Amino acid sequence: MSTTHESLRERKKRLLRQQLSDTATRMFTERGFDAVRVIEVAEACGVSDKTVFNYFPAKEALVLDxxxxxxxxxxxxxxxxxxxxxxxxxxxxxxxxxxxxxxxxxxxxxxxxxxxxxxxxxxxxxxxxxxxxxxxxxxxxxxxxxxxxxxxxxxxxxxxxxxxxxxxxxxxxxxxxxxxxxxxxxxxxxxxxxxxxxxxxxxxxxxxxxxxxxxxxxxxxxxxxxxxxx
Missing domain, CATH: 1.10.357.10 (Tetracycline Repressor, domain 2)
Incomplete structure (x- = not known):
């Protein structure tokens, strides 16, 4: 069976990663990097801060992913x-x-x-x-x-x-x-x-x-x- 096509799970993970990065970048740009907490980004995307760190090793990586x-x-x-x-x-x-x-x-x-x-x-x-x-x-x-x-x-x-x-x-x-x-x-x-x-x-x-x-x-x-x- 070919594995070249993106599975539904992989697609969901990719889209969530993109959503987290885009949301964080927008919030950081509007309010400043230090003024926004990771938990705020998580809440804006409907996930936990633990989920954010499952995708990004550091707060900075949300911007420079x-x-x-x-x-x-x-x-x-x-x-x-x-x-x-x-x-x-x-x-x-x-x-x-x-x-x-x-x-x-x-x-x-x-x-x-x-x-x-x-x-x-x-x-x-x-x-x-x-x-x-x-x-x-x-x-x-x-x-x-x-x-x-x-x-x-x-x-x-x-x-x-x-x-x-x-x-x-x-x-x-x-x-x-x-x-x-x-x-x-x-x-x-x-x-x-x-x-x-x-x-x-x-x-x-x-x-x-x-x-x-x-x-x-x-x-x-x-x-x-x-x-x-x-």
Whole structure:
């Protein structure tokens, strides 16, 4: 029997997870992260606070829940020995950017959706615990990337080459985030935002490409961890 289709239980869990994240983000944006308790989010969704923590390991994860999925996507992309690491990273970034701009386009009022996204960015920047959580997740990015790049180059993950390469790839996320904040100014359509941000990311990629090309990546099979299987 095929297991590729989402079961009713899986669908309910996915929808509840999305509801919890969306509700929390709205409440945090309206009132401030520290002013809202997890139990309030739970009550707004008709569940217990224990249920919330069954889905999210920390209050901060309610806001930054997509970072975990990004790490899984990055691991999956970098472990393909046929794809250069920079190309794999750019693909993950573009998928995220495309999904974000598609979401904006689908809204009844794209301009208001863009304004909400700016408020979301402000929430993260103005909340120390969210910035710290985001920083911790970014360090996981570096660890994952360094381990895979080291395996492809037959090096140790703590050697200089995979370490600097991993941080260079991570830097592209910072470029994309900064570009989004700059271009989500209300004067551009979602499609224009996508094109402008994608162009900025590729400009940055061209800067680091020569250094990444200097690291010998061998086309050797990499054993994927079970956690990345879909």
């Amino acid at each position: 997509r970072l975990e999925g990004t790490i899984v996507s990055l691991r999956s992309g970098l472990t393909d020995p046929q794809v250069p690491p920079l190309d794999a990273t750019l693909r993950v970034l573009d998928v995220e950017l495309t999904a974000m701009t598609a979401m904006l386009t689908s809204q009844d009022d794209p301009a208001e959706a863009i304004a909400q996204m700016r408020r979301f960015g402000d929430l993260i920047h103005q909340t120390p615990s969210l910035r710290a959580y985001q920083s911790d997740m970014m360090e996981q990015f570096v660890t994952v990337a360094a381990e895979i790049l080291a395996a492809r180059a037959r090096m140790s993950p703590d050697e200089p080459e995979p370490q600097i390469a991993a941080r260079a790839l991570l830097g592209l996320w910072h470029v994309q985030a900064a570009s989004l904040r700059r271009h989500l100014d209300g004067s551009r359509t979602p499609a224009q935002v996508h094109d402008a941000v994608a162009a900025d990311v590729r400009r940055a990629a061209r800067v680091i490409q020569p250094a990444l090309n200097a690291i010998p990546m061998r086309e050797v099979p990499i054993m994927r961890q079970g956690s990345v299987q879909s």
